Amino acid sequence: MPADTADLPPIAIIGAGSMGGAILQGLVRSGLATSGVTVTNRTRGKADALADLDGVTSIALEERPDGNAEAAASARIVLIGVKPAMVPDLLRELAPHLAPDTIVVSLAAGVTIATFEKILGERASVLRSMPNTPAVVGAAVTGLAAGTNASEDDVALVRALFETVGSVIEVPESQMDALSTISGSGPAYFFLLVEEFTRAAVAKGFTQPEARAMAEQTFIGAAALLAASDVDPAELRRRVTSPNGTTERAIGVLQDARLDELFGRATDAALARAREMAAGS
Numbered sequence: 001m002p003a004d005t006a007d008l009p010p011i012a013i014i015g016a017g018s019m020g021g022a023i024l025q026g027l028v029r030s031g032l033a034t035s036g037v038t039v040t041n042r043t044r045g046k047a048d049a050l051a052d053l054d055g056v057t058s059i060a061l062e063e064r065p066d067g068n069a070e071a072a073a074s075a076r077i078v079l080i081g082v083k084p085a086m087v088p089d090l091l092r093e094l095a096p097h098l099a100p101d102t103i104v105v106s107l108a109a110g111v112t113i114a115t116f117e118k119i120l121g122e123r124a125s126v127l128r129s130m131p132n133t134p135a136v137v138g139a140a141v142t143g144l145a146a147g148t149n150a151s152e153d154d155v156a157l158v159r160a161l162f163e164t165v166g167s168v169i170e171v172p173e174s175q176m177d178a179l180s181t182i183s184g185s186g187p188a189y190f191f192l193l194v195e196e197f198t199r200a201a202v203a204k205g206f207t208q209p210e211a212r213a214m215a216e217q218t219f220i221g222a223a224a225l226l227a228a229s230d231v232d233p234a235e236l237r238r239r240v241t242s243p244n245g246t247t248e249r250a251i252g253v254l255q256d257a258r259l260d261e262l263f264g265r266a267t268d269a270a271l272a273r274a275r276e277m278a279a280g281s
Contacts, residue, residue: 020081140166
């Protein structure tokens with residue numbers, strides 16, 4: 001973010017659903033959105049759920065059909081949070097209302113920067129983002145790719161926005177699909193491990209609440225230890241694994257299952273599907 005700027009300019013979130021709503025919460029918590037945030041949702045119920053947040057103007061499109069254009073016209077940074085199939089029509093609706101210096105940021109998976117620039121015009125400042133669901137608790141990893149005309153200051157502003165909900169990794173757009181298979185889908189892989197760890201505990205005679213507590217808190221505690229340490233994960237693993245002990249025996253079973261190949265195949269499958277989706281299939 002530019003050194004002489006502490007606060008963010010006016011922001012609009014078009015389609016403040018799960019991810020857009022999480023980013024909104026981060027913005028509000030940060031105190032940086034001093035110029036205000038305007039958000040849109042289809043229904044009054046969804047709009048009302050966000051209306052009491054400090055500095056937020058929440059628009060229900062069922063009552064104000066021009067609300068998307070109104071929100072976009074009021075903002076310097078416009079986040080597009082609708083479903084990917086809805087993006088082209090929405091961009092055509094917004095294009096006449098965007099100021100020349102507006103920065104448009106995609107939250108839509110699989111929609112390319114080229115699609116945005118084709119509809120908004122070659123001079124439009126566009127960035128593509130890929131946050132993940134831990135944004136809800138301020139612990140996201142967001143991939144960020146700059147379009148053709150996004151300046152360094154534009155990127156810095158958008159980076160500061162996403163840093164209100166976690167960390168940011170800047171990548172070329174060619175890496176966005178690959179990034180989605182790691183950080184985008186990654187929380188689901190983690191939750192699957194917790195599920196299976198819980199099942200293993202139940203099978204050993206623990207009650208479901210006991211098993212869940214052991215599984216969840218073990219992963220949460222290990223993650224906290226990793227976050228608090230400057231030690232490589234492999235070294236932390238070795239410190240738990242006493243020679244000829246129980247952990248070493250268990251790790252041997254997992255390594256015999258070739259987890260490296262398994263995670264490689266899993267992320268390759270996710271990448272193939274991401275490319276299919278980008279191609280419209």
